[in-house]
Amino acid sequence: MSFINYMAREINCKIVYYGPGLCGKTTNLQYIYERTNPSAKGKLISLATETERTLFFDFLPLNLGEIRGFKARFQLYTVPGQVFYDASRKLILKGVDGVVFVADSQYERTEANIESLENLRTNLSEQGYQLDKLPYVVQYNKRDLPNVADVAELRELLNPTNVPDFEGVARTGVGVFDTLKAVAKLVLTELRKGGGA
Amino acid sequence: MARDxxxxxxxxxxxxxxxxVDKLVKDANAKVVFIVDKNGQLIAASGDVExxxxxxxxxxxxxxIAATGGMAKLLREDEFATQFHEGTKQNVHIQLVGNRVILVVIFDARSSLGLVRLRVKKASEELNRIFEALLKKVQEPGADTPFAEISDEDIDNLFND
Structure with a gap:
């Protein structure tokens, strides 16, 4: 949950990128890191295996600017997508303020998307959260590949509640910042309600 | 499980x-002391942090701490409240305080593990008291968020780059 620091005049929020293995969560963070002004970002930390698969998490701190005299700081995390890293995924969801579900648009990853979304719901509820009550957006990634499902089809499967969703090509940055802005806006809106997510 | x-x-x-934290740097002859909440947000730091x-x-x-906590759960332990990492030049002592915040002490050969442990124990008790009082204060009615007044415009302005 968000951390309001009156002393430092800061508000800290945690956003987690979730999704099946190789869907592009880390690629989203890498793109954000590359395209963000050095003064507005910290180091991108990746706890990954030698083959660059996320082992525990990636972490990127961002300063989005000031809101009502408070610095808005967002900490972006990814989870490891591979099924057997479930214990780690649970840990990273602790204290989450907003979730981005990154779906892999390729037909053959349909099952993996559904399974990962189910896993997200389960792991959130174990922490006392409900996905439908959290600031939450969906990104249909890899739209540049030839074998992708229609967005309408993906939406029906992965976004039945109609949260904000975006088409993305994280490798080249398409949709990456739109996705981030959308989730950040939802988090700040939630904060206004005093929910603190 | 209830949310924090x-x-x-x-x-x-x-x-x-x-x-x-400032006192602990001096008392433990530490290089750096910092406090983090369990979600990874820095609360306070002191010493050679520049x-x-x-x-x-x-x-x-x-x-x-989260990973160690996960291990503890699997082993049916409540928690492993203390961790120590020994390096060639620097060492790190990590202490979970009140299962809520994490106290980290980085020290070198000018100090010792025994001294750090002793001073951390005392500091933990004090910190626990402060955080308990703080959490009570946060729960009191009337502790409103300063963000109730945020407008859509304020939020949009953040993203006008």
Missing amino acids: QQMVMYEEEFNQIQFV NLDTTSLASLTAGN
Whole structure:
């Protein structure tokens, strides 16, 4: 949950990128890191295996600017997508303020998307959260590949509640910042309600 | 499992915490002392922090504590409240305080593990008291969020780059 620091005049929020293995969560963070002004970002930390698969998490701190005299700081995390890293995924969801579900648009990853979304719901509820009550957006990634499902089809499967969703090509940055802005806006809106997510 | 409570830091408590942290740097002959909440957010730091990436360290410390906590659960332990990492030049002592915040002490050959453990124990008790009082204060009615007044325009302005 968000951390309001009156002393430092800061508000800290945690956003987690979730999704099946190789869907592009880390690629989203890498793109954000590359395209963000050095003064507005910290180091991108990746706890990954030698083959660059996320082992525990990636972490990127961002300063989005000031809101009502408070610095808005967002900490972006990814989870490891591979099924057997479930214990780690649970840990990273602790204290989450907003979730981005990154779906892999390729037909053959349909099952993996559904399974990962189910896993997200389960792991959130174990922490006392409900996905439908959290600031939450969906990104249909890899739209540049030839074998992708229609967005309408993906939406029906992965976004039945109609949260904000975006088409993305994280490798080249398409949709990456739109996705981030959308989730950040939802988090700040939630904060206004005093929910603190 | 219940969600953790919202973390808020006020000037009064921050000053008390900073005092404890500053004192611990001196008492333990430490290079750096910092406090992180379990979600990875830095609360206070003291000592030789200028050339240190405290934001990243805070996040990694929290990840470390979370992973150790996960191990404890599997082994049916409540928690492993203390961790010690020994390096060639520097060492890190990590202590979970009140199952809520993490106290990290970085020290070198000018100090010793025994001294650090002793001083951390005392500081932990003080910090526990401060954080308990702080959490009570946050729960009191009337502790409103300063963000109730945020307008859509304020939020949009953040993204006009």
